[in-house]
Amino acid sequence: MLLSTVDWLIIALYMIFSLVVGLWVMKQSGKDSTEFFAAGKNMPWWLLGISMVATTFSTDTPNLVTDIVRQNGVAGNWTWWAFLLTGMLTVFVYANLWRRSGILTDVEFYELRYSGRSAAFLRGFRAVYLGLIFNVIIMATVSLAAIKIGSVLMGITPLQTILIAGVVTVIYSALGGLRGVLITDFFQFFLSILGGLVAAYVALQHPDVGGMSGLFSHEDVFPKLNILPDFSDNSQLVSLLIIPLAVQWWSVYYPGAEPGGGGYVAQRMFAAKDENHSIGAVFLFNALHYALRPWPWIIVGLASIIVFPDLDSIRQAFPQAANVVDHDMGYPAMLTFLPVGWMGLVIAALIAAYMSTISTHLNWGSSYLVNDVYKRFLKPESSEKELVNVGRITTVFLMILAGGLALMMQSALNNFQIILQIGAGTGLIFILRWFWWRINAWSEIVAMIVSFVVALYFRFVHTQVGFSVLESWEELIIGVIVTTISWLLATYLTRPTSEKTLIDFCRLIRPGGPGWKKITELGTEKGLSKAELEDEAWRVPKGILCMVLGCVVVYGILIATGYWIYGNIGPAVFLTVIVAASAWLLIREWKKLVQITPEISESGD
Template sequence: MELSTLDYSFIIVFFSIVLFIGVYVSKKSGASSSEYFLSGRTMPWWLLGLSMVATTFSTDTPNLVTDIVRTNGVSGNWVWWAFLLTGLLTVFVYAKLWRKSNVNTDLEFYELRYGGKPAEFLRKFRAIYLGVIFNVITMSAVTLAAIKIGGIMLGLEPWVTVVSAGLITVTFSALGGFKGVVYTDFLLFFVAMGGAIGAAYYLVNIPEVGGIEALMANENVADKLSILPDFTNKQAVITLLVIPLAVQWWSSWYPGAEPGGGGYIAQRMLAAKNENHAIGATFFFNIMHYALRPWPWILVALASLVVYPDVASIHEAFPNVAVDKLGHDLAYSAMLTKLPSGLLGLVLASLIAAYMSTISTQLNWGSSYIVYDFYKQQINPNASEKRLVAVGRISTVVLMVFSAVLALLLQNALQLFEVLLVFGAGTGLIFILRWFWWRINAWSEITAMFASGIISILLKLTAIGPFLFAAGSGVFPEWAEYPFVVLSTTIIWLAATYMTQPESKQVLQDFYRKIQPGGPGWSKVVKEAKAENVEIVNTKEKWSVPAGISAMLLGCVLIYSCMFATGYWIYGKTTSAMILTGVAIVSGLLLARAWNKMKDHIL
């Protein structure tokens, strides 16, 4: 496939603007570490919300959704749609707590909530584990998608894609810091959404597909359309709906959907002007992320089933693609090769935008862990602001190099998604409860982290997994692997919690005085402080968590209704679409009323 002059113009102009933004803000971003990693905590909700959406719109996301739809149908997306519950819990309960903490990174929370050597170890270990190891794996999955897109659409060798895509990204990320990332995300959001919608509209109407009605009626597509799994298929219902909605959303740690908030989502909440802006940003993100953005990808994935019904047909059309890179996820890139000049350039620019947004965020977030939670904490506590910024820029480059090398060794993004999901199983409940239950200590988190990892690895080992737990063994059905990890990890960390000493009275009282979490889980600490004439309660507000949970449930009804309604409007099911649109409007009005009772308007 050859690009026209118009296509190249789109891409060159886009690159130029992005680099200009990075250079333009570099001087102010380099003024201090707070400016470099949090933009001085002055960001408005709408800019942070757009940045969250742009960040989670990576090059591997359309590939992942395509793989899911082609393998398990539209309903297969419940494996990540269930995380809406996590996201809205963060919006209405945890966003204000994070902003109130005023920490530089979410890992700094460990030494605010816990004390002593265990807290120091937890912060240092997770800085390396998340900031380097986990972060590099995540970025490598995004880069793998870029490799596949480059191979399919432009016939590029993997190393050429890695070097060309990575060089621009790491340059503006290292120069511009967090402000450069967020400002470019504003541009990247509109480019990425425009490209995705334009591609979906065009590809559904190409002659091979024949339009939306012909697509819906195609025999390869008809059984993939349902938004809910087939309720007569017990395994599908359990795997795609029951486990995600009943267990997965609260129990698993996954980047961008951490129970209780965390990672780059927490970074943006910490960068907000105030608590209301933090709440507004995360709510806007969840609406866009779940209700609207998936549908252009889903439509392209469904259309690909008409043009490329199986992996063999993809290989036949693109024989130069390496065998170890073949998979259903390639179908998205394969469909994009059919775009006309102009639109092709826009879509390529949108995919580059998606790649750059995600990678730049991961780089800045991971670098913040290395600088604040490892370098400053363990190596040079007295480092100047200039030195901290320099270390941040160097670590940004190093992280990019590591992820690029790993990407050349990977094959499939969905495989990595599943591994990461299971690897964090069972730890989520701690991230939810640690704000509201005084008894959780550093050893609770340390135990859960290692227990979850070890159990997950054992289940994946061929020497143990197939013999004891594999599907069909009669001992452990395939769908039960995730709940088993969650249950085992939960029992282990609860046991460790009661077998170890609670945090010191001083640590607990200081945490309560700063955060004001409230609730029955802190009643013992409050009573003891009152008996000692120590003031730790400095607000007369009612405990906001029950109201927050009510708002979360209304928000779920609102966003899921919007998501279903959008799908049914596209499918041409007008009656169902109108009913769900009505439900969305009513739930939206009720949510606005509940929100007003909780706090002032975010604006």
């Protein structure tokens, strides 16, 4: 497909704008490592929240949703909708704890919480594992989607796609640091939302689709419309709803939805002005991410079932992309029907989605490699200017690796499932380490190793030795059980963290609760007051109540929106009333939660 001059002009203008932003903030972002990686720790909640939404709206996200809808229907999206529970737990339980830490990256947490060589090893290993290996896989997955969109909509080769989009992104990311990422994310968010709405509208206008009525009445689409899985089909109910809501959300590490917070979400919390801005940012992110964005993508995915009913129809329509065709190409395939001008806008929106995600991962990954590897282990005496320069070089290096790996990948959904399996069983540690003193560095080291080995086993060994193929959720359950047993054994068979480290942790974070009772007693025996070691009241019970209410509000909006779109007025009205009542209760309880933990002076700011 050939783009018009107008389309190319819109795309070019957006890329130039991104470069200008990087140049504009380059001087300020280059002052020191805190400016480069945490935007001076003075950002407002609304900018941070919108930035997180823009980051999670990557180029592969609509492709992933389309893949899910085409194969498992709308209900298949519960595999990622379930992570809202993780997000709300972070909002009301962990956001203020992260902000109190005063650290620059979440892996720096390891030497705050644990002691000895094992803590140092864990910090360095985790920095390389997440910042380099895991991070490059995520960026390559996002770049794979860009390759498919470039092949279908712009008629360019995979290598050309990576070179064009990657070069622009890496330039403004390396120049502007996190501040540049946040500013461009703000504009990218609105452009991406507009592009998604336009894509959905044009998909509905396709003559084979015939608008909303034609879409929802089509014999191939109708079975895919259920928002909740078919409760009479046990296999679908278990795999699409029960496992994600009962096990997956707390047991699995996944970027942007880490149990207990972490990754680039934690990075945004570190960049907030204070605890309240940190909490507000994460709540805004979760509300917009789960309640606002999915339906335009779902509509395009459903329409693609009519226009491109199977993979062969996509291959026939786009022979130049035949070697990367999968169900996730249904989304870019539908975009080929966009008119002149709108095509350029939507492609610019997808480029914005790509750049927002890649720029965040470049800055986030670079922060690990610079702060937690280079500065911590290789050259502790580095000047701030040197750290910024190393950060910029590392940013370029990560982009080169991600682009190379993307050229060898094929499916976004397949990559998503692999990532979930690699992190299976580690999530519970990220929740408990804040509230149980006995968790130590070896707990996390063993969990990482075992979960990775289990993932490799299912990927390369299980069927080769004669065992039958398991469903992805069955592999997940086995991975969680094996990993959890392993790290629990490691916890009790190894020495606990030193008393001094644990007491210092309590003084800084004040996590409270029965899991820290022993350490609180030790601290008081050493002359510390109880007020120095924990808040006046333990905030977790109230936080969990707010978490539940927050989930009811967001899930209610998500499902009610679907029923309004379907024209099911009764359920839509009922859920809207539930949302309004839950929102009122949430506001009331949130105010009480804030009163439990008054603002304090924070170390490291």
